[in-house]
Amino acid sequence: IKYDGYRTQVIVEDGTARTITRRGYDWSSTYKTIVEAAATIPKSAIIDGEAIVLNEKGVSDFHSVRSAMRWAPDRIIFVAFDLLHHDGIDLRREPLLARREKLLELVGTAKGVIQYSHHVHGGGADFYAAVDRMGLEGMVSKREESSYRSGDTEAWVKTKCYEEVDFEVAGVQRTPGSAPLALMATRDAERRYVGSANIALTKAMRERLYAKVQEGKG
Template sequence: MSNAEDRLKFIKPLEPELVLEPPVSDDWFHEIKYDGFRTQLIRDWAGVRAFTKNGHDWSKRYWPIVTAAEQLKAKSFILDGETIAPEPDGRPNFHAMHSRMTWNAELLAFVAFDILYLDGEDLRPRPAIERKEILWDLVKPAEGIIQYSQHVLGGGAEFYEAVERLGVEGMVSKRQGSSYRSGPTDIWVKTKCWEFGEFDLLGIKREPGKETVGLMARDGKYAGPATIALTKQMRERLMARVRKGQPPPNTPQAARGPEVEWLKKSIKARVRTLRGEPKLRHATLQGLVEE
C-alpha cells in the first residue's frame, strides 16, 4: 500500500525578476500577467491538492479547482499557475478574490502557465516552450475553471502595448529554451503596466546626491515615496508650500528623519506607479492637482 511518503512534493516556484521594459529579442515568449494568487496543483495516486506559493495546502479553499483538475487526463502532474477571480470578460478582478474564496469558490478559475511533472517524468529540464506544448495537450479539453495561459512568440514591445490597452496588471516574458528553476531568476521577467492616481503629498525628503522624493499617502494611509519629476517652476511653487508640519501618526520610522520637510497641509498630486502593487513602486510625482 502506498503511503504519504511517496506522494509528489511541492516544488518551490520560479520567481520572475521585475523589469521596467519587456525584452524585445525573438528568443522570448510573452504571456499576460494574471493578478491573483500563485497556485501549484499536484496530482498523484491520492488525488489533487492545491498549494499556495509558500507551500500551504489550500485544497479546501480551492475545492472547485481541485474537482476540475481531477478530470484532467493524466495519472500524475504538477502544474504552475495563478488562481484568479475572472470577470465576465475574462479579466481577473483581484479585489474579488477574498469574497469568492469565502462565499463563491466556484467563481474562481485556475490559469495554468507551466507544467513541471507529468506521469512519472520531471519536465523541469525541458525547454519552456516545449513544456507549454505538453501543458496545452493536457489542459485544452478543460473548460471554464481550468484555463490555459496563451502566449505570443517575440514582439515584446507590441505585446506590452496590447496588455496596457487591456488594462491588466502586466506581462511575463520567458526564455523559450529555459529550464524551470525554483526561486528568483531572470529567465522569466515581469513587466508591469503603469497607472496614474491621485495621492496626498505629505512631505518632501531631500538628501545630498539623491533624487528628491515626495512622501505620499492615500485614504489617510502612508503609501510610499515618489520621485519628484517636476519642472523648476513647479518645484519652487511646491517648496514655497513646505511649512513645518508633522508626519501623520502611521508613517513608518524609515520614512521619517531630519531630511524630511513635512507639509502643514497635504497637497493632492498626480502619481505614476506600477499597477497592482500594494505600495507605491518605481513611482514618480507627475504634477500637483490644484485645489
C-alpha cells in the same frame, strides 16, 4: 499575460488532486472547484499556474479572489502556464516551449475551471502596449529554451502596467516605527480622499513636506 491572483501548484496523483500555495500551504479546501476539476486529469502531474477570478470586464482581479474564497469559491479558476512533472517524468530540465506543449495537450483549450495560458512569440513592445490598453496587470516574458527553476530566475521578466495620476497631499500620517504616509485627495473642488501612499523622500524633503501640510491646516 500576467494574471493578478495567487500563484498555485496543482498536484494530481491517483485520481486525486490538491493545491499548494507559493509558501507551501495546502489550500485544497479553499480551491474545491479547482481540485475537483484537476482530479479528472489522467495520470499524475504537477502544474504551475495562478488562481484567479475574472471581473465583469474579463480581467483578473486580486480583490475578487479574496472575496470569492469566502463567498463564491466556484468563481475561482486556475490558469495553467507550466508543467513540472507528468506521468512520473520530471520535466523541469526540458525547454519551456516543450513543457508548455505537453501542458496544452494535458489541459486543452477549453474555458472551464482549468485553463491554458496562451502566449505569443516576439513583439514584446507591441504586446505590452496592448496589455496596457486593455487594463491588464502586465506581462511576463520568458526565454523559450529555459529550464524550470524555483525562486528568482533571470529566465522570467515581469513587466507591470501602471497608471499615473496627480493627486493633492491632504495630510501626512505619522506612526512611530513606520514610514510616513501621504493622505491623497483629488485635485477638484470636492477633494475626495482616494487613499494613502508611502512617502519615498529623503528625511529633509519629508520635513519640508510636513511643514507645508502644517501651514495649510487653517
